Amino acid sequence: MSPDQPSLFDDPAKENAITTDLVKIEARVWVLHAQLNQANYAYYVLDNPALPDAEYDRLFHELKGIEAQHPKFLSIDSPTQRVGATPLSQFEQVAHEVPMLSLDNAFNELDMEDFDRRVRERLVSSHIIEYACEPKLDGIAVSLLYEDGLLVRGATRGDGSTGENITQNIRTVASIPLKLLGDNHPPILEVRGEVYMPKKSFNSLNAAAREINEKEFVNPRNAAAGSLRQLDSKVAASRRLEFCCYSLGRVEGHEMPAKHNEILDAFSKWGFKTNPESKVVQGVEGCLNYYQNLAGRRNDLSYEIDGIVFKVNEISLQQRLGFVSRAPRWAISHKFPAQEEMTILEGVDFQVGRTGAITPVARLKPVFVGGVTVANATLHNMDEIKRLDVRIGDTVVIHRAGDVIPKLARVIIEKRTESARVIEMLTRCPVCDSHIERIEGEAIARCSGGLVCGAQRKEAIKHFASRKAMDVDGLGDKIVEQLVDEDLINSFVDLYSLDLDAVANLDRMAQKSAQNLLQAIEVSKKTTLAKFLYSLGIREVGVTTAQNLQNHFLSIIPLVKADFETLISVQDVGPIVAQHILNFFSEPHNQEVIDGLLNAGVHWPKVEVKSEDQLPFANKTFVVTGTLNLMGRDEAKGYLQSLGAKVSGSVSAKTHALVAGEKAGSKLKKAQDLDIEILDEEAFISLLAEHGIEHEQ
Ligand code: 5U1
Numbered sequence: 270m271s272p273d274q275p276s277l278f279d280d281p282a283k284e285n286a287i288t289t290d291l292v293k294i295e296a297r298v299w300v301l302h303a304q305l306n307q308a309n310y311a312y313y314v315l316d317n318p319a320l321p322d323a324e325y326d327r328l329f330h331e332l333k334g335i336e337a338q339h340p341k342f343l344s345i346d347s348p349t350q351r352v353g354a355t356p357l358s359q360f361e362q363v364a365h366e367v368p369m370l371s372l373d374n375a376f377n378e379l380d381m382e383d384f385d386r387r388v389r390e391r392l393v394s395s396h397i398i399e400y401a402c403e404p405k406l407d408g409i410a411v412s413l414l415y416e417d418g419l420l421v422r423g424a425t426r427g428d429g430s431t432g433e434n435i436t437q438n439i440r441t442v443a444s445i446p447l448k449l450l451g452d453n454h455p456p457i458l459e460v461r462g463e464v465y466m467p468k469k470s471f472n473s474l475n476a477a478a479r480e481i482n483e484k485e486f487v488n489p490r491n492a493a494a495g496s497l498r499q500l501d502s503k504v505a506a507s508r509r510l511e512f513c514c515y516s517l518g519r520v521e522g523h524e525m526p527a528k529h530n531e532i533l534d535a536f537s538k539w540g541f542k543t544n545p546e547s548k549v550v551q552g553v554e555g556c557l558n559y560y561q562n563l564a565g566r567r568n569d570l571s572y573e574i575d576g577i578v579f580k581v582n583e584i585s586l587q588q589r590l591g592f593v594s595r596a597p598r599w600a601i602s603h604k605f606p607a608q609e610e611m612t613i614l615e616g617v618d619f620q621v622g623r624t625g626a627i628t629p630v631a632r633l634k635p636v637f638v639g640g641v642t643v644a645n646a647t648l649h650n651m652d653e654i655k656r657l658d659v660r661i662g663d664t665v666v667i668h669r670a671g672d673v674i675p676k677l678a679r680v681i682i683e684k685r686t687e688s689a690r691v692i693e694m695l696t697r698c699p700v701c702d703s704h705i706e707r708i709e710g711e712a713i714a715r716c717s718g719g720l721v722c723g724a725q726r727k728e729a730i731k732h733f734a735s736r737k738a739m740d741v742d743g744l745g746d747k748i749v750e751q752l753v754d755e756d757l758i759n760s761f762v763d764l765y766s767l768d769l770d771a772v773a774n775l776d777r778m779a780q781k782s783a784q785n786l787l788q789a790i791e792v793s794k795k796t797t798l799a800k801f802l803y804s805l806g807i808r809e810v811g812v813t814t815a816q817n818l819q820n821h822f823l824s825i826i827p828l829v830k831a832d833f834e835t836l837i838s839v840q841d842v843g844p845i846v847a848q849h850i851l852n853f854f855s856e857p858h859n860q861e862v863i864d865g866l867l868n869a870g871v872h873w874p875k876v877e878v879k880s881e882d883q884l885p886f887a888n889k890t891f892v893v894t895g896t897l898n899l900m901g902r903d904e905a906k907g908y909l910q911s912l913g914a915k916v917s918g919s920v921s922a923k924t925h926a927l928v929a930g931e932k933a934g935s936k937l938k939k940a941q942d943l944d945i946e947i948l949d950e951e952a953f954i955s956l957l958a959e960h961g962i963e964h965e966q
Contacts, residue, residue: 310450332349368429374603388590402559403580411464413460415460438505446539465510466572529580529582571935576604578602606640610636612633612634621724623731628647639670641669659680705717737800744790751775755775765869796871798819799907800815809849812903815907816906817910824875892926894937897930920940921943925946
C-alpha cells in the first residue's frame with residue numbers, strides 16, 4: 270500500500286475517508302457502465318455509433334482498472350465481461366421450460382395460400398388475417414434468460430426441449446444486452462432469436478484463415494455455430510457475431526402486448542436488436558408481395574437469409590391456433606430457392622479467352638440451384654483447383670446466389686470414390702498447341718499464341734464487334750466463329766474487306782443477310798475514339814478507361830506516343846494499366862492493325878477540348894447502381910465522365926446524384942436516407958439528352 274493511500278489502522282477518521290472514496294468509485298463504476306452500455310447499444314443495435322473508438326477504449330480501460338483494483342465492483346453485467354471467460358470442459362444441459370419450436374416450410378405460392386387457408390379455416394374466419402413478416406436469418410437459434418433485467422443464461426435450441434448452456438459465449442455477443450434497458454421489464458423474461466455472422470465478418474474471418482492456410486468455414490451459419498460451440502469463450506469473443514430477436518419464451522410478472530409486432534417493439538425498448546425489415550401486412554397477398562420484394566434484395570442484405578417467416582400477428586389468435594408436432598400452426602417459413610446443391614463433377618474443359626487466359630470450366634451433372642439449372646461452373650484457375658482439392662468424379666457443392674455466375678464451392682470429400690481423377694493442367698493450348706505460360710506471381714496461365722491462336726482471334730473479333738466497341742450489328746458469335754474457322758478473317762482489318770459471296774456461303778446466311786452484314790460493317794466505320802480504343806482489346810482497358818483516355822489525349826497520335834509518366838497521369842490509370850497500354854502500342858503487329866483500320870476508313874469526329882464550364886458535371890460525383898436495361902453500367906459511367914463527372918463506387922454526403930437501375934439495394938437506401946437526388950434510367954437518359962448525349966439503344 271502506498272503511503273498516501275488511506276489505511277484503516279492508523280486513524281479512525283480515515284475510515285470515513287475510505288468509505289467516501291469507495292462511494293465515489295462505485296458511483297464512477299455505474300457511470301462507466303451506463304456510458305459503455307449506451308455506446309455498445311448505439312453501435313451494435315442501432316448501427317449508429319455514439320462515441321469515437323478512442324473514447325470508448327479510454328472508458329473501457331478505466332473500468333477494467335477499477336475492477337482490477339476493487340474486485341467487489343466487478344459485476345456479472347459489466348461491459349468488460351464480454352471478452353471471454355475461463356474455458357469450459359463441456360457445456361451443461363439446459364431444459365427449455367417453454368419448448369423452442371421449429372417452423373413448417375412453404376416452397377411456393379401455393380403452399381403459402383394453403384397455409385393462409387388452413388389458418389382461416391381453423392379460426393372459422395373469413396376475415397383477412399394480419400401477418401407479421403421477418404427475414405429468416407441463417408444463423409443459430411438461441412434462448413436468452415433475464416432475471417430482474419440481468420442476463421443469467423444463454424442456451425442453444427438443441428432438440429427444442431433441451432439445449433446447451435452457452436452463457437459464456439453469449440455474453441461476448443455485443444448486441445445482446447447484459448442488462449435490459451429501462452426498468453419496465455418483466456422480472457423473468459426469455460427472449461429468443463438468432464445469433465448470426467454478418468457476411469462481412471464471415472468474409473474477413475475466412476480471408477484470415479486462408480492467409481495462414483487454415484480450413485475455411487463453409488458458410489456464415491457454420492461459422493456462427495462453430496463460434497458458439499467453443500468451450501473457450503475468448504474464441505467466440507474474437508468473432509463478430511450479432512443477435513436479432515424474434516420471439517418471446519418464458520415471461521413472468523408482466524403483461525406483454527397483444528400483437529407480435531408490439532412485442533418486438535418492447536424488445537427494442539429493452540435494448541435488443543430487432544430486424545428493421547420486419548413489417549405487418551394484410552393477408553396472403555401481402556405476404557407474397559413482401560416475399561418478392563425481399564427476394565429481390567436478398568443479396569444486398571449484410572447477412573444471409575434463407576427465407577421469410579410469416580406469423581399471425583394477433584397473439585390471441587396464435588393461442589387459438591396452437592401447434593402440431595413442435596411447429597406452430599400460426600407461423601410458416603417461406604423458403605428461398607436453395608443457393609447450394611450437390612452434384613457430380615463430370616469433367617473439366619479448358620477455355621481460351623481473348624487475352625489467352627486459360628480458364629478451367631467444370632462440366633457438371635446438371636443440377637437445379639438458385640432457381641436455374643446449372644451444367645457448368647468456372648473453376649477460375651489451377652490455384653483454385655488446388656485450393657478446392659477437386660477431382661473429376663467428385664461430389665461437389667454448387668453455389669449460385671442471385672444472378673452471380675455459379676461457382677463450385679467445395680468438395681464433399683467423404684463421397685470421393687477410388688475412381689476420382691486428378692485434374693492435370695495443360696502445358697499446350699488446346700486450340701493452337703502453343704505453349705502455355707504462367708508469369709510468376711500471376712494466378713492465370715495464358716496461351717502464348719496471341720492472334721495465331723484461333724480461340725484468341727475469335728474472342729478478340731467478338732469483342733471488337735460488340736455493342737460497346739465497334740457495334741457491328743448482326744455480327745454474332747456464331748458468324749465470327751465461322752469466319753475465323755474458314756480463314757476469312759485473321760485480324761480486325763479483314764472484316765472491312767470481306768467478300769459478299771464468301772459471307773453468303775456461311776451456314777445460315779444468304780445473299781440478303783450477307784448484304785445486311787456488310788452494310789453493318791460499313792456503318793461501324795463511323796465511331797468515336799473511345800469506342801475504337803475499347804474495341805482494340807488492350808488488357809485492362811474497359812469502357813471507362815477508354816473514355817478517360819479519349820478525354821485526356823483527344824486524338825490517337827499523342828496516345829500512341831505517350832510515355833509511362835503521361836499515361837499514369839490519366840484519370841484512373843494506374844501503373845499496371847499504363848504498362849499494358851505501352852506494351853500494346855509498342856507491338857508492331859498492333860501498329861499495323863491500327864493503321865489498317867484507319868486506312869480501311871474507320872474514323873471518328875474530332876474530340877473537342879472542353880473547358881470546365883463546358884463540362885456540366887465538373888466537380889460533381891455520381892454513383893451508378895442496380896441493373897440498367899438500356900445500357901450497361903460502364904456505358905453510363907462513360908457518359909458521365911465525358912460530361913466531367915467523377916463516378917464513385919459508394920454513396921456519401923458528397924454524392925451529387927445516384928443513377929439507380931432496377932434492383933438497386935443498399936446504395937439506393939443510403940441515398941434516400943441522405944436525401945440525395947435519385948435518377949431512374951429514364952430520367953438519366955433525359956439528363957444525358959439535355960447535355961447533348963443521345964443514347965442509342
Ligand atoms: N425471423 C424468425 N425466424 N424464426 C425462427 N422468426 C422466427 N420464429 C421462429 C423460428 C424458429 O419460431 C417462432 C415461430 C416461435
